[in-house]
Amino acid sequence: MSIPTIVTIGKATQDVFLKSSKAFKPHEHKGVLYEQLPLGQKLDLDEVIFTTGGNVTNAAVTFARQGLHSKYIWALGLDVSSQVILDALDSDGVDTSGVVQDQSYRASYSTILLSSSGERTILNYRGTDLAGDGKPLDLSILASADWVYLSALGNIDLLEVIITKCAEYGVKVMLNPASSELKEMAKLKSLLEDVTVLAVNKEEAQQIVEGQSVEELARHVTHYCPVTIVSDGPHGAVTTDGRTIVTAGMYEDVPVIDRTGAGDAFGSGFLSQFSQGKSLKDSIIFASANSTSVVRQIGAKAGILHLGVTLHDMPLAEKPF
Template structure:
């Protein structure tokens, strides 16, 4: 019986790093900064890196690295890319009994455009991942870790009903397809979670406000789940718990690549709750796991391979404050 099942996407990722990719500040972009190329230009790529990705598989690697029994519920195509994803999962000793194969759709694919700073933009083809079904085959783990469900609210509801019936705790990092439906529609589903996990851009989209309006985001998300995590890129991560706002700063590492940092933080955070049921410890574990992955190319390299010692944990300086009413 799996201790945790990750649910969501599995992709083949191609990373392209080029000095031709430029940052441009503009209010037209959600974050205020865009990644650009000259229209009609032909540009050199300095580095190419290929790996498997997708939230379900990325997070599963953290859990198996830390000694947990983990299964992945995801959907791939019956093609070359899908075969590589399955091979990689088995190589890492992740249970593939819940892997779904689609004869009519291709495996999900992403191209990641990397700046020299490690920041990136991602072009995504969802493919088979958008046809994911919930087929637990009688599994009753301690936790579900859900990533993007492609906007499928019926699927989300199906998972929540099963989890409630079988007393399974849930952490959820919704995708854009779910988030754009708005907080008013999704709030009733979030109440069934243990942890809601978002990055700041996702939180702004969900709350239908601007990226800069962190106070509004915090006010709207307070209490929608026992723990509401908001990662804030290189700054670190916030967590709302009851009337307290916790903050764990990043360690200031210069990133080689930021892809997978959110998955690394989330799966590290969840591992901390599973092991000790302690928010302070969970935040430290999340920061250390994400700090490792940004030092390497790919979303699975650099992840923790054992629980950190006290010296490592103390590198993360946690602070907390009361949330204004």
């Protein structure tokens, strides 16, 4: 089998993590935890970490580090954040030649306040949202893909345009919907017939179908698309193709330093193997290892596994659907 080409499309951000054990202490008021920053004062930080994020740019890095042909398409600007994002993707071997760069676009920018307890508050600048018709992107690049991995497009119409194009070209789609896609549930459901793999967490699955356990939810989602993955944080995940159902536990019980990018590492980790013809079981083991590695480090990309890493066994059960 030749090496698969995976195209990713969606938002990109520059993420700046500010760590302070003193300044970012959680304060509780009426059952809600608050970050309290007194106005007019200067507060000391322990550490500042610049990274990049955006769900699909994280996925693109998983694909590239696993030796696949990874192409990223989006519209970015000439601002510092856009440049940093492109440099990060280039240095990981992601093909960014399909990125449209113009001074009228701005990348997203997130400032993440990390307290010592692992709690975080995110200040997010959305950056430029793309129009629903997909302009100015050249979507003919999709024809060169074996798979397209989609998340966080910020616009359900754009998602529809891309999924429809993929169906036309006969390109398989994996979707890991983000909040902007999930809030248009009726539309999202109508698009699932052209999606091959859907990855959602437990709460997201409950917005799509009825069900209590992750297994029940995964079974119900197969009414919409052929392959389903439902993850449940440290409790693991279930994947099924309607014939086999695989239940995975925790890959490793690690101290969580920063869970940003856990879902991206999981979804893209799965597809990096599944697209190469690996079984559901092998794909979910790699997904679990990749996401476990990501939560051990600050930022969504630092922990993404490289090709040739040695994996170990994990609690896992496989049975007929």
